[in-house]
Amino acid sequence: SINYDQIKEAATHHPKPQDIKYTYGTAGFRMRADLLDSVVFRVGILAALRSKKLDSKFLGVMVTASHNPERDNGIKLVDPYGDMLEQSWEEYATQLANSQTEDELVEVIKRIVVENNIDETKEANVVYARDTRPSGPALVMALEDGLKSVGSEVIDFGIKTTPQLHYMTCCLNTKGTEKSYGDPSELGYYKKLAEAFRKAVDGKPRISALYVDCANGVGAPKLSELARHVGDDILEVIVANDDTRTQGKLNHLCGADYVKTCQRLPLGMDIEKGKRGASLDGDADRIVFYFVDEDGTFKLLDGDKIAALAASFVIDLVKTAGVEGVKVGVVQTAYANGSATNYLKNVMKVPVSCVSTGVKHLHHEATKYDIGVYFEANGHGTVLFSPEALKTISSAKCETAEQEDALKRLRALTDLINQTVGDALSDMLLVEAILVNKQWTLKDWDQAYTDLPSRLVKVVVSDRHIFKGTNAERTLIEPVGLQEKIDALVGKYKDGRSFVRPSGTEDVVRVYAEAATREECDELAYKVSGLVY
Ligand code: 16G
Ligand code: ZN
Numbered sequence: 001s002i003n004y005d006q007i008k009e010a011a012t013h014h015p016k017p018q019d020i021k022y023t024y025g026t027a028g029f030r031m032r033a034d035l036l037d038s039v040v041f042r043v044g045i046l047a048a049l050r051s052k053k054l055d056s057k058f059l060g061v062m063v064t065a066s067h068n069p070e071r072d073n074g075i076k077l078v079d080p081y082g083d084m085l086e087q088s089w090e091e092y093a094t095q096l097a098n099s100q101t102e103d104e105l106v107e108v109i110k111r112i113v114v115e116n117n118i119d120e121t122k123e124a125n126v127v128y129a130r131d132t133r134p135s136g137p138a139l140v141m142a143l144e145d146g147l148k149s150v151g152s153e154v155i156d157f158g159i160k161t162t163p164q165l166h167y168m169t170c171c172l173n174t175k176g177t178e179k180s181y182g183d184p185s186e187l188g189y190y191k192k193l194a195e196a197f198r199k200a201v202d203g204k205p206r207i208s209a210l211y212v213d214c215a216n217g218v219g220a221p222k223l224s225e226l227a228r229h230v231g232d233d234i235l236e237v238i239v240a241n242d243d244t245r246t247q248g249k250l251n252h253l254c255g256a257d258y259v260k261t262c263q264r265l266p267l268g269m270d271i272e273k274g275k276r277g278a279s280l281d282g283d284a285d286r287i288v289f290y291f292v293d294e295d296g297t298f299k300l301l302d303g304d305k306i307a308a309l310a311a312s313f314v315i316d317l318v319k320t321a322g323v324e325g326v327k328v329g330v331v332q333t334a335y336a337n338g339s340a341t342n343y344l345k346n347v348m349k350v351p352v353s354c355v356s357t358g359v360k361h362l363h364h365e366a367t368k369y370d371i372g373v374y375f376e377a378n379g380h381g382t383v384l385f386s387p388e389a390l391k392t393i394s395s396a397k398c399e400t401a402e403q404e405d406a407l408k409r410l411r412a413l414t415d416l417i418n419q420t421v422g423d424a425l426s427d428m429l430l431v432e433a434i435l436v437n438k439q440w441t442l443k444d445w446d447q448a449y450t451d452l453p454s455r456l457v458k459v460v461v462s463d464r465h466i467f468k469g470t471n472a473e474r475t476l477i478e479p480v481g482l483q484e485k486i487d488a489l490v491g492k493y494k495d496g497r498s499f500v501r502p503s504g505t506e507d508v509v510r511v512y513a514e515a516a517t518r519e520e521c522d523e524l525a526y527k528v529s530g531l532v533y
Contacts, residue, residue: 028076044146082420
């Protein structure tokens with residue numbers, strides 16, 4: 001049973017700083033690492049409580065701040081099957097983090113126990129991992145203190161990518177059942193992906209090398225390891241920006257977020273014309289691809305392009321394999337380029353839904369399709385197969401060699417694609433597998449549609465919470481009257497579109513705009529920002 005005196009004693013070593021309000025947001029808690037000690041300690045307690053609540057299933061805890069600067073860190077919880085923490089518990093995380101004294105902390109814990117009918121005598125099991133940030137080891141010690149104060153059993157999974165922690169959590173909880181997701185180890189992860197990749201590209205010749213900017217983060221050692229398991233006879237990966245030791249290099253002028261936001265090559269990746277490049281972010285859950293065209297222009301293939309590529313390939317396989325009952329849909333956010341949405345809806349004729357920013361919204365919506373393809377434009381996403389679709393695909397019988405071949409590749413994809421969360425390493429192999437099957441260059445892939453010029457602007461305001469949106473964040477309802485002004489501006493531009501939303505991860509408001517030309521797009525972004533400011 002829970003020893004509250006023990007928790008109080010442990011908590012005195014992790015006091016909450018005065019005058020800080022913490023919020024468990026879209027990506028958990030994320031901020032300057034030196035402000036996180038008390039938060040991490042308390043998240044440990046919450047993870048243990050949730051494990052007790054869920055019959056001692058393993059909870060996952062990831063210490064990372066993804067693409068944020070190196071001085072930041074963060075922490076988020078992963079539910080037993082690899083999904084994000086259930087939304088109703090986010091509020092508990094916030095309350096624990098903000099209790100000022102040890103007494104208040106214990107009060108909140110007792111309330112969580114009562115409200116959720118938690119059996120205190122149940123065992124708690126928690127698995128945690130961290131990225132390569134220098135602040136990681138100290139934070140992990142605070143996390144352990146929190147976990148142990150509640151008597152939790154722990155598995156330290158070491159330095160991992162965020163998706164590897166999701167994979168591990170799901171594997172631990174499905175081990176020995178018919179839903180087993182794989183061997184709960186890092187090696188199990190590589191073997192599963194490598195074997196699936198080999199099957200997916202079976203019989204097709206290798207394509208040119210892929211240069212991968214790993215943002216000087218955890219993706220670098222992990223990608224090298226994965227590539228070793230796949231074998232360079234079928235995939236040639238050249239790892240760049242792999243310096244995880246020199247302070248200050250993580251995410252600095254490199255990585256998926258930098259490349260997507262700045263629309264330019266990362267530092268340390270001078271790829272020549274025609275060579276193929278990709279960038280991961282700091283915890284390897286996002287990926288974008290790119291190349292430099294003959295005329296020297298930088299061409300980005302972002303999450304929208306990945307979604308279109310993946311959806312079209314899966315749809316073709318489903319058709320050829322003759323499992324036609326299986327319906328494919330795509331989930332996007334308001335940040336999806338207008339050309340991408342148009343291409344999917346009107347050219348490919350795939351159902352497309354638009355949801356609010358944040359993986360939990362996309363993931364949830366994607367489970368409504370037999371095969372749900374979800375990607376944020378920033379490169380985070382995956383393809384989800386429903387249990388029924390998996391059953392249909394695994395039990396389908398085929399009559400022709402062509403059918404059999406398609407079925408084999410489709411089955412390989414169900415293992416290749418991380419079903420728990422968007423995973424840059426798994427997504428990289430997915431894209432490579434499709435390009436190998438089609439024998440396509442990045443330029444071939446890029447032909448499907450041309451992105452409208454777009455611009456994302458950060459606006460610092462005195463209170464971003466006064467901005468309230470609806471319609472998947474595409475329409476503002478507050479401040480009253482602002483949306484009408486935005487609409488009036490947008491109406492003046494050909495193919496114009498713009499929306500305003502408060503960030504879930506930074507104290508800013510984001511303004512997105514797109515229009516037919518670069519000049520018009522920038523002008524629209526500038527004018528809408530003027531309305532917000
Ligand atoms: C978080 C989200 C990401 C989203 C981003 C938007 C997760 C795991 N991550 O990083 O999906 O794109 O926030 O940030 O949900 P913003 O609200 O600051 O624009
Ligand atoms: Zn990330």
